[in-house]
Amino acid sequence: MPLFGKSTKGPAEVVKALKEAVNSLEKGDKKAEKAQEDVSKNLVLIKNMLYGTSDAEPQADIIVAQLAQELYNSNLLLLLIQNLNRIDFEGKKDVAQVFNNILRRQIGTRSPTVEYICTKPEILFTLMTGYEHQEIALNCGTMLRECARYEALAKIMLYSDDFYNFFRYVEVSTFDIASDAFSTFKELLTRHKVLCADFLETNYDKVFSHYQRLLNSENYVTRRQSLKLLGELLLDRHNFTVMTRYISNPENLKLMMNMLKERSRNIQFEAFHVFKVFVANPNKPKPILDILLRNQEKLVDFLMRFHTDRAEDEQFNDEKAYLIRQIKELKPIQGH
Amino acid sequence: MMDSNMCQASKSFDSETAEADGSYEEDHEQEIANAEFGEADELKPVDSGANSQLWITRNSSHADFEDDLENINISNFFHRVDSDQIIYQSKKRRLKLVGKYVMGDLLGEGSYGKVKEMLDSETLCRRAVKILKQRKLRRIPNGEQNVQREIKLLRKLNHQNVIKLFDELHNYEKQKMYLIMEFCVGSLQTMLDSTPDKKFPQWQAHGYFLQLIEGLEYLHSMRIIHKDIKPGNLLLSLENQLKISDLGVAETIDLFAKDDTCFIGQGSPAFQPPEIANGLEFFPGFKVDIWSSGVTLYNITTGQYPFEGDNIYRLFESIGKGEFTIPSEIQEPLRGLLIGMLEKDPYSRFSLQQIKRHSWCTRQPPSEGLPKVPVPPLRGDVWHSLTVLPYLIDHYYDEPLEDMNSEDDGSRHEYITERQLNEMDERRKQRDQTFVVAENSNGNAQSSSSSSKKSSRWKKTISCMSFRTIPGCKQS
Known part of the structure; x- marks a missing residue:
């Protein structure tokens, strides 16, 4: 029992108090300062229930279950995320910790929070727009990546229109936010292999037209990271169909050939790994073959x-020698 | 007294021992002190790439390298030394560097060679080194090709559940190759062997199995079929992270192959699927790994094998039929998972996706109070402490910290004659009779302060040195 103040509040009371505090914080009335304090205090209480403190164990399962149920019923998770920018610095971190803990909760084979979020996808969309606000971007990032671990949630995010905002987020001028956004972006595109392959196949045109912009970005880091990820995506066995489609498009080949000549050696090297796939393809479509033939000598010379x-x-x-041999031996298709 | 003796003994041999001095290593056959062929041991970090293939291919074409003897200059070999001049070299904890790595103790031994602990002197990371001797490698069918293939594969892999290869060094004089890999404390097999019923509690097996599936998914996404998944090839890091190792028989599917058809089955018989046991001409490759992961899961949860036979023919006959029973103590959902993974028809066998979604995988089994099977201790050390440390202490804190109680004492004296050896043996026997040595058996891990105290105490009572092991010093 604590020496001062009331004895411990139950989950229902804490959630109720927190909700009221967040509401009045949202209104931004005179009592805002008091509300700010209440939010922080109650967040700490919830966090301690889940994680325990240095001298208290986390609460028993039954209490945590009650807490989770209250959070779902009160819609507090969404409310917290919507008002994340109004909460103080430590409070923002507490929200992320509470959110991630509740998300990981399992009952048998079920993940109740994942099921809950599936019915309230606004939570995910609000988190994704978090990248537009500098002060909450990184907190939202940690929560998003935790969500992306669950296939059901990753699917909602991938197939939403908001996903295409990532192509903008990864390019923002604040380096840490752009990097964070990129790692979430990469997680979404690589974590669940079968889901990702399906997604890339069904949305091929839209995704790769956006992706093209990243590869042409003014920003060196964006260009380099996206090129590296492209290589990984294309060479992943799960994305076989996507790869065959990508390497049949002469525009993509031209882009890679230009990137081979980039000033940055790192970009040249990453481009090499994509370029080699075009050359190694045993069934090159005519347009691809034509480009390679037109540049046959120059390419051999360049690769040497x-x-x-x-x-x-x-x-x-080995790979370079193989490519040089392949290009040297290229011949126009018979009968053309 | 002893010291001055030693000096004389070794001085008179200076001329002959000079070269051997550098090349000393306890497992080496060439420790003859006066032989000329021992080269300085300093291994230059060879620019691995091109050369790595060199020594293997160069020498395999020259098959005349069959025996070490041919390497030896005959006139040197029969050099005569008077018997009183024969010296022994004491087993000594001497700091040995291979490239930038400090050598530690033996971790294990395989058919290819030894595995020792190492410390990267630049990053201070613990590593394991696989020491491959070309001579041994050549005796194993496809040994060299398998090693080359494994190196090539490992270099491009990067996943937390697949063993990492950090570096590759060569010593052309000794025909040795050093593969610097992630440090692991043991394999699932060594852990199973340390338990009476050779199995893990389900909750523990569950953790390993999920990591196996993660690593396997990565390998398959890189178009690699492992083909030899078994508890012996699943290692554990100090953090208890599972590492798939031994890609010696792995096969990479062509980037443009329409499917994962493969034609060759390799790997351990008991873990082979029916399509290989029945000698099918071709079969889907990824499902081979699913099957052997299924046998592995069966094995680590029941302590038995689903298919058995007195010899490989019986075994393959039994696998080929694809009929097996699961012990009744294995309940659903694990039972269903095993049946799905050990489905005879590879096309209807579970995929990784199905396994990941299976209810046994998505739910952590309760511990039921069953204790965790630990990684067995290495030479009595349950903590698997850094074995490089005693070498460093010996090297940098010579006298005061010398641990008289450990088996390696007397290490400062490098060469001794047979007479001295006998004397010391004698004295050690006396000492053992007079003192009951009730000291910490774990001498290596003793803190430096306590060992220094002990050594001074010992020095007062008996002014002698002792040692137990003498390496294979040959008389020439």
Whole structure:
């Protein structure tokens, strides 16, 4: 029993108090300062119920279950996320911790919070727009990545229109936010292999037209990261169909050939790994073959001098030698 | 007294021992002190790439390298030394560097060679080194190709559940290759072997199995079929993270292959699927790993194998039929998962996706109070402490910290004659009779302060040195 103040409040009271405090914080009336304090205090109480403190164990399962139920019923999770920018610095972190803990909760094989969020996808969409507000972007990022671990939630995010905002978020000028957004973006596109492959196949045109913009970005980091991710996506066995489609488009080949000549050696190197797929393809469509043939000599010449200082990288040199041979041996399709 | 003796003994041999001095290593056959062929041991970090293939291919084409003897200059070999001049070299905890890595103790031994602990002297990360001797490798069918393939694969892999290869060093004189890998404390097999009924409680098996599936999904996404999944190839890091290892027989599917058809079955017989046991001409490759993961799961949860046979023919006959029973103590949902993974027809066998969604996987089984099976201790050390540390202490804190109680004492004296050896043996026997040595058996892990106290105490009572093991020093 604590020495001062009331004895411990039950989950229902804490949730109710927190909800009232957030509501009055939202209104922004005179009592705002008091509300701010109440929000912080109640958030700490909830956090301690879930995680325990240095001298108290986390609450028993039954209490946590009650707490979770109150959170669902009161719609507090959404409310907290909507007002995240009004909550103080420590409070923002507490919200993320509480959210992630509640999300991971399991009853048998069920994840009740995941099921709850499936019925309230606004939570996910609000989190995603969090990247537009500098002061809450990183908190939203940690919550989003926790959500992305669950296939059902990742699916909602991938198939929403808001997903395409990520192509903007990963390019924002604040480096830490852009990086955070990129790691969430990557997580969504790679975590659940089968889901991601289906998504890329059904939305191929839309996704890759957006993706093209990243590859052409003014921002060096964006260009380099997105090129690297593209290589990983195309070479993943699950995305076989996507790869075959990507390497049949001559525009993509042109882009990669230009990137091979970029000033940055890192970008050149990443471009090489995508470029090689075009050349290695045993069934090159005519437009692709035409481009390669038109540049046959120049390409061989270029590759001969390409990153010659990577002498110790056996794999790279093997691949390079293979590409040079392939390009040298290219012949126009018979009968054309 | 002893010291000055030692100096003389070794001085008179200076000329002959100079080269051997550098090349000393306890497991080596060439410790003959006066032989000329021991080269300095300093291993230059060879720019691995191109050369790595060199030593393997170069020498396999020259098959005349069959025996070490051919390497030895005959006139040196029969050099005569008077018997009183024969010296022994004491087993010594001497700091040994291979490239930038400090050598530690033996962790295990495989058919390819030894595995030792190492410490990266630049990053201070613990590593394990697989020491491959070309001589041994050549005796194993496809040994060299398998190693080359494994290196090539490991270099491009990066996943928390697949063993990482950090570096590759070569010693051309000794025909050795050093593969610097992630440090692991043991395999699931060694853990199983340490238990009476050779199985894990379900909740523990569950944790390993999920990591196996994660690692396998990554390998498959990189178009790699492992083909040899079994408890012996699943290692554990210090943090209890599972690492899929040994990609010696793994196969990579072509980037443009329409499907995962493969033609060759390799790997351990008891873990092979019916399509391989029945000798089918081709079969879907990824499902091979599903099957052997199924046998692995069966094995680590029941302590038994689903298919058995006195010999490989009987075994394959039994696998080929695809009929097996699951012990009655295994209840749903695990039962259903095993049946799905050990489905005879590879096309209707579970996929990784189905496994991941299976209710046994999505739910952490209750612990039911069953204790966790620990990783067995390494030479009595349950904590698997850094074995490189004693070498470093010996090297940098020579005299005062020398631990008279450990088996490696007397390590400062490098060469001794047979007479001295006998004397010391004698004295050690006396000492053992007079003192009941009730000291901490774990001498290596002793803190430096306590060992220094002990050593001074010992020095007062008996002014002698002792050692137990003498390495294979040959008389020439």
